[in-house]
Each structure stands twice: as structure tokens, then as C-alpha cells.
Amino acid sequence: xxxxxxxxxxxxxxxxxxxxxxxxxxxxxxxxxxxxxxxxxxxxxxxxxxxxxxxxxxxxxxxxxxxxxxxxxxxxxxxxxxxxxxxxxxxxxxxxxxxxxxxxxxx
Amino acid sequence: xxxxxxxxxxxxxxxxxxxxxxxxxxxxxxxxxxxxxxxxxxxxxxxxxxxxxxxxxxxxxxxxxxxxxxxxxxxxxxxxxxxxxxxxxxxxxxxxxxxxxxxxxxxxxxxxxxxxxxxxx
Numbered sequence: 001x002x003x004x005x006x007x008x009x010x011x012x013x014x015x016x017x018x019x020x021x022x023x024x025x026x027x028x029x030x031x032x033x034x035x036x037x038x039x040x041x042x043x044x045x046x047x048x049x050x051x052x053x054x055x056x057x058x059x060x061x062x063x064x065x066x067x068x069x070x071x072x073x074x075x076x077x078x079x080x081x082x083x084x085x086x087x088x089x090x091x092x093x094x095x096x097x098x099x100x101x102x103x104x105x106x107x
Numbered sequence: 108x109x110x111x112x113x114x115x116x117x118x119x120x121x122x123x124x125x126x127x128x129x130x131x132x133x134x135x136x137x138x139x140x141x142x143x144x145x146x147x148x149x150x151x152x153x154x155x156x157x158x159x160x161x162x163x164x165x166x167x168x169x170x171x172x173x174x175x176x177x178x179x180x181x182x183x184x185x186x187x188x189x190x191x192x193x194x195x196x197x198x199x200x201x202x203x204x205x206x207x208x209x210x211x212x213x214x215x216x217x218x219x220x221x222x223x224x225x226x227x228x
Binding site for chain 2: 036055
């Protein structure tokens with residue numbers, strides 16, 4: 001199976017900060033990479049698919065980049081509702097795998 | 108509007124069985140692949156199983172192979188997960204998720220609220 005490694009595992013940031021989360025795959029996955037936001041008690045939400053395509057209805061402050069093994073999720077200006085855990089997920093193989101998650105907390 | 112509603116969770120003893128259901132509405136159910144994803148207490152998300160729109164292709168995470176069976180009834184707009192020989196490590200919230208694709212697996216664009224499965228004696 002393809003292993004997905006996210007860093008950092010957690011971070012503290014303030015409203016208005018620029019936040020970057022990275023995700024590394026154990027082998028090349030082209031751009032078969034998706035990003036999700038998960039708030040406690042809520043259903044997870046798709047933010048970015050195919051590495052850089054913004055899901056409909058998701059604010060433009062969210063962006064994704066990368067290909068091959070290295071990917072990035074960027075929040076350009078952190079908002080109060082963005083404090084959550086973020087996961088990357090690969091769909092290059094039919095054995096789908098998630099990264100371990102990055103918890104974004106209020107500084 | 109897309110709605111996915113899971114049911115069937117609960118407390119079950121190790122070694123017993125449980126069947127989860129997911130009722131779908133707001134989209135053409137038979138046009139999309141579907142999945143089950145779980146989150147154990149204090150842990151991250153884990154894909155459990157997926158099924159293509161026509162049930163022609165099915166997959167499982169290694170830890171549930173031979174114990175769990177995914178199925179769907181397109182006439183009833185429903186997805187199922189039959190879970191046998193349950194173990195303590197299967198304790199988790201189980202989410203039903205819709206795929207963006209039909210005959211392959213891409214990303215989960217809609218999720219249900221989840222149903223809690225607790226395996227304990």
C-alpha cells in the first residue's frame with residue numbers, strides 16, 4: 001500500500017495567518033491526491049481534488065499544489081471556521097489511503 | 108441536495124456481527140461509486156471499503172478482508188456493510204461516502220454524519 005505522511009501533525013496559528021500543510025507519498029501518485037477538512041462532530045468535507053482543483057463551494061483561500069510524491073495544502077488567510085484537522089488521501093491505487101492528519105489549532 | 112444517512116451502529120460483543128446501512132438521496136445513486144470510511148477514537152480517517160456503481164469492482168482494507176462485505180442496492184438507493192467476526196479494533200465511527208466517479212475511485216465528495224460501532228464485552 002502507498003503510505004501518506006503529513007507534516008506537521010499539529011500546528012498553532014492565528015486568524016489571518018498563512019498556513020501550509022505538506023503531504024508526501026511513499027511512491028509517485030501523479031496528481032491523484034485529495035484534501036479534506038474534518039471538524040469535530042461534523043462530516044468530513046472535500047476541499048481539493050486532483051491535487052489542485054478546488055471543490056465547488058470551497059472558499060478560494062484554500063489551494064493545493066504538487067505532483068508525484070510531494071503535495072501542499074495552503075490556507076492563505078486563516079479564518080475562525082478553519083480550525084480543524086486536515087487529511088490528504090491518495091486515489092492512485094484502489095487501496096485508498098489517508099495521511100495521519102494535521103490538526104490546526106488556535107494560537 | 109445530497110444526503111447520506113447511516114444507520115445500524117451500536118454496541119456489539121467481540122466475534123459477533125453487525126450490518127450498517129446508508130440511505131442516499133439527492134443524486135443518481137447508480138451513477139457513482141460508494142465507500143465506507145471509519146475513524147477510531149483519537150485516530151485518523153481510514154478507508155474501509157469501496158464499490159463501483161455497478162458492483163463490478165469491490166475493494167477492502169487488508170484488516171477487514173474476509174470479515175466485512177460491502178454491497179449496494181441501486182433500486183433502493185442504499186449501501187451496506189456486513190461486518191462479521193468483529194474485533195475491539197473495529198470500534199469506530201463509520202462514514203458512508205459518495206465518490207466523484209462511477210467505475211473507478213477518485214475522491215469522496217459527500218459524506219454522511221456517521222454511525223458509531225463499539226465492539227466490547
